[in-house]
Amino acid sequence: MTEELLYDVQDHVAVITLNRPEKLNAFSNDMLHAWQESIVRASTDQDVRVIVVTGAGRGFCSGADVGRERAGADVLGGDPNAPAANRNSLRNSVQRVPRALFNCEKPYIAAVNGVAAGAGMDMASMADLRIASERARFGMRYVNMALIPGDGGCYYLPRIVGMSKALELMWTGKLFNAEEALEIGYVSQVVPHDELMDRTLEFAGEIARMPAVSVQLIKRLAYRSAETGLHESLEMADHAMVIARSTEDAVEGPRAFAEKREPNFQGF
Numbered sequence: 001m002t003e004e005l006l007y008d009v010q011d012h013v014a015v016i017t018l019n020r021p022e023k024l025n026a027f028s029n030d031m032l033h034a035w036q037e038s039i040v041r042a043s044t045d046q047d048v049r050v051i052v053v054t055g056a057g058r059g060f061c062s063g064a065d066v067g068r069e070r071a072g073a074d075v076l077g078g079d080p081n082a083p084a085a086n087r088n089s090l091r092n093s094v095q096r097v098p099r100a101l102f103n104c105e106k107p108y109i110a111a112v113n114g115v116a117a118g119a120g121m122d123m124a125s126m127a128d129l130r131i132a133s134e135r136a137r138f139g140m141r142y143v144n145m146a147l148i149p150g151d152g153g154c155y156y157l158p159r160i161v162g163m164s165k166a167l168e169l170m171w172t173g174k175l176f177n178a179e180e181a182l183e184i185g186y187v188s189q190v191v192p193h194d195e196l197m198d199r200t201l202e203f204a205g206e207i208a209r210m211p212a213v214s215v216q217l218i219k220r221l222a223y224r225s226a227e228t229g230l231h232e233s234l235e236m237a238d239h240a241m242v243i244a245r246s247t248e249d250a251v252e253g254p255r256a257f258a259e260k261r262e263p264n265f266q267g268f
Contacts, residue, residue, distance in 0.1 A: 077207045107207050217243060
C-alpha cells in the first residue's frame with residue numbers, strides 16, 4: 001500500500017483517504033492501484049459494511065497528475081500516436097477504480113471536502129451518494145483540454161442529474177459550487193466544512209447498523225433494475241427476497257418491532 005492513499009476501518013466503516021494534499025489529491029498510477037486494492041479489500045472484509053472515500057487537505061481529487069510521469073502519459077493513456085499499442089491503457093490505469101466498484105455491493109459514499117474536477121469529479125460520481133462540504137467545487141473539465149471522460153463520466157453523470165444537465169456540464173466544463181450541486185441533485189447533502197467527516201461517518205454508521213444483507217441486496221437490485229425492464233426487476237426481487245428472509249436479521253427485525261425496542265442487527 002502506498003502512502004498516497006490511507007485505509008482505516010472503525011465500527012464497520014472503511015475510510016479510504018486520498019493522500020496527496022499538495023497536489024489536491026491528483027492521482028498517480030500508484031494511487032489508482034492502491035485505490036482499487038482498497039475497494040476489493042473492503043468489499044471482501046466481512047467486518048466492513050460501508051465504505052467512505054474522501055481527500056486529505058483542501059481537495060477531494062483534481063483528476064490525473066498530468067505533470068508527474070511523462071506529462072501524464074502513464075496515467076492518461078500512453079502515447080496518442082501509438083493507439084494500437086495503448087488500446088488498453090485506460091483499462092489498465094484509471095478504469096481500475098470503476099471496474100472494482102462494479103463488483104462492490106456495499107454502500108460507497110464520497111465525502112467531498114474540496115475541489116473534484118475532471119476525473120476527480122468522475123471518481124465522486126462513482127459513489128452511491130455524495131455528501132459535500134460547503135467548500136466543495138465540481139467541474140467536468142475535459143472539454144477545456146479537448147479530451148473526453150475516460151473513466152465512466154459519460155456513464156455515471158447522466159444517471160445522476162439527467163442527460164440534458166449532464167451534457168451541459170460536460171460540454172461547457174464549467175465549475176459549480178456545492179449549493180448548485182445540491183440543487184441539481186448531484187449531492188445528497190451540503191454540510192459545514194468542519195463537520196464533513198463527522199456528519200458523513202454518522203450517516204455511514206447509521207447504514208452500517210442496518211441489516212447488511214438487506215442493504216447489499218437493495219443496492220444490487222436498484223442498480224440492476226436501472227438496466228432492465230419491470231418483469232426482470234420483479235424476478236430479481238423475488239430471488240433476493242428469498243435470501244433476505246433466510247437471515248437471522250430477518251427474524252430480529254420483526255421480533256424487535258413486536259417487543260417495541262430497537263433491533264440489534266448482526267449483519268447475517
